[in-house]
Amino acid sequence: MAEDLVLDTAIRDWVLVPLSVVMVLIGILRYFVAKLMRSSQALDLKIVREGQLILRARSLRAAAGFVPAKSFRARRFYYTNEENGLLHVPKGQAQNTQAQMFSDPNMAMDMMKKNLSMIIPQTLTFAWVNFFFSGFVAAKIPFPLTPRFRSMLQNGIDLSTVDVSYVSSRSWYFLNLFGLRGLFSLILGEENAMDDTQRMMQMGGFGVDPTKNLSTEKDGLDIIQHEWALPKIEQRAEQILRKLVK
Amino acid sequence: MVGAAEEARLNRLESQVDNGGGGAWEYLCLVQKLGARRSEKVLKHGLSILNDPRARSRLGVEEWTLYEQVAIAALDCQQIDVAKECIAALSMKFPGSIRVGKLEGMLLEAKEAWADAEKAYARLLEDSPLDQVILKRKVAMAKAQGNPAAAVEYLNKYLEIFMADHDAWRELAEIYVNLQMYKQAAYCYEELILCQPIVPLYHLAYADVLYTMGGLENIQTAKKYYASTVNLTGGKNTRALYGLCLCGVVIGQLTKGRNKDEKAESPDMSSLAAKALLKDYKERSPEKLSLVTTMMKNMKLIS
Incomplete structure (x- = not known):
């Protein structure tokens, strides 16, 4: 193991602190840029209606026992009949979301804006850090770590002899990139702090097929056995009254 | 609907404010949060804050929501001049806002200028056809004009889209009961039971x-x-x-x-x-x- 490296205080003053400050400032700047570019999303009638429909069908499924059998059957027919039931999706009409996305330029535009506000500043800062600060140790963490952490903390330094508790400047950049979320939530308010990790997750999870939800709900309703809960409740009420009268 | 515990808290705060114990702003916030209808008190205490420049500036951006609250309360109490002032202040600050547009529509309603109000709402609906508040205002307007049949029609149209809105179902059920259309009312109540069993x-x-x-x-x-x-x-x-x-x-x-x-x-x-x-x-x-x-x-x- 090599002896303790002595880090120049100039590194602290000119690399460590400026890097963090720049990352924070960029985060704030990006928040305001995103706020400027955000277009209020117009609600689509069909999507709203489908969401509400699913809610209503779900409550019918959950509370089916509380209405008389006749009412339940009427409602089930209303939702699931094959001709014009609300939950029935005719075959072929189930368009896939991919096609829908291409047909709607607004949607693609929104995505692009989101991506632009994420990718551009990130590439720029990464290039900047790489160009000016690559290849040296910028800080030391005050506790020892196992060698597994080498790739995380010493990105850009290919020396196996340096102790793992030293942090390279490029790694410091990454630590800041992913670790400043708490700070942003302090500065910008709780819900505004969107860090990049979250955004990346959002990218993956979009494009759910709404018609699929409808047909699942329809199947769920179809297999329900209606059992009226009221006669049982009546007996329970009788017991309550008996107790009350006593 | 307001729960019993919250109502007790509201009443306590109200008597505190009435007796000069301060806390007017907290009271107004609570009324707003619970959706309670205590227009006279809101008008009185809200105006006392708005007329005091120091207290008003202490609210910061909340000042404008207070203007809105007081405006609605004033409309409820038929203090049309007060409401007009509040709405004028709001539309100076937020020109072209839909939310202020709604208030202007309600002002017309309070003056019973039904045709104008109708026009104002129609204009707002062009911009945002799915605005629940405006759609509900139209129902309320039909009811205020003593035309329950139209209210039923509007409500049915509204419920075709927002069919999980149980408050609307309740309103519809009550109108149907008033019209003695019991079969339809029973359907609405079934819907309510399903929603909140x-x-x-x-x-x-x-x-x-x-x-x-x-x-x-x-x-x-x-x-x-x-x-x-x-x-x-x-x-x-x-x-x-x-x-x-x-x-x-x-x-x-x-x-x-x-x-x-x-x-x-x-x-x-x-x-x-x-x-x-x-x-x-x-x-x-x-x-x-x-x-x-x-x-x-x-x-x-x-x-």
Whole structure:
């Protein structure tokens, strides 16, 4: 193991602190840029209606026992009949979301804006850090770590002899990139702090097929056995009254 | 609907503010949060904040929501001049805002300039056709004009889209009851029961509607729903108890002369309800006990 490296205080003053400050400032700047570019999303009638429909069908499924059998059957027919039931999706009409996305330029535009506000500043800062600060140790963490952490903390330094508790400047950049979320939530308010990790997750999870939800709900309703809960409740009420009268 | 605990808190704060104990802003916030309708108090205390430049500037951006709240309260109290001032201040600050547009529409409504209000709302709906508040305003307007048929029409259109909005279902149910369209009202109450199956008020209202419709089957169902109200309230609901008594009597009359084995269980429930009622009256309102006792005797529920 090599002896303790002595880090120049100039590194602290000119690399460590400026890097963090720049990352924070960029985060704030990006928040305001995103706020400027955000277009209020117009609600689509069909999507709203489908969401509400699913809610209503779900409550019918959950509370089916509380209405008389006749009412339940009427409602089930209303939702699931094959001709014009609300939950029935005719075959072929189930368009896939991919096609829908291409047909709607607004949607693609929104995505692009989101991506632009994420990718551009990130590439720029990464290039900047790489160009000016690559290849040296910028800080030391005050506790020892196992060698597994080498790739995380010493990105850009290919020396196996340096102790793992030293942090390279490029790694410091990454630590800041992913670790400043708490700070942003302090500065910008709780819900505004969107860090990049979250955004990346959002990218993956979009494009759910709404018609699929409808047909699942329809199947769920179809297999329900209606059992009226009221006669049982009546007996329970009788017991309550008996107790009350006593 | 406001829960009992929150209402108590609201009343406490209100008396504190009324007696000059401060906390007006907290009171206004609570009213806003609970959606309570205490327009006179809101108007009084809200104006006292708005007329005091120091207190007003201390609110920061919240100042504008206070303007909105006071404007609505003023409209409710027919203080049209005050409302006009508030709305003017808001539209200076937020020109072209839909939210202020709604207030302007409501101002026209308060002046009973129905045609103008209608036009204003139609213009707003062009921009955002799915605005729930505006769509509900239109219903309210139809109701205020004494035109329940139009209100029903608007509400049905609204519910075609926002079909999970249970407040709208309740409103529709109440209008249908007023119009004596009980079948439709029963449908709405069923929808409400499905939506919130453990709210006793919906069970009770559904039972009332079924009882009013009449017919043996409906009344038997109504009795079950009165029983479930009793179950949900622990027998504390007087109306449900009366309902059980009446259902028992009517079922007894309707099934008279038919086979006896069906009848065997039904009088039991209603006489139990009658006893529970008498006990309740004895505790809470002894001076009316004799009245109720004779009535129950006439109905042959107690001996």
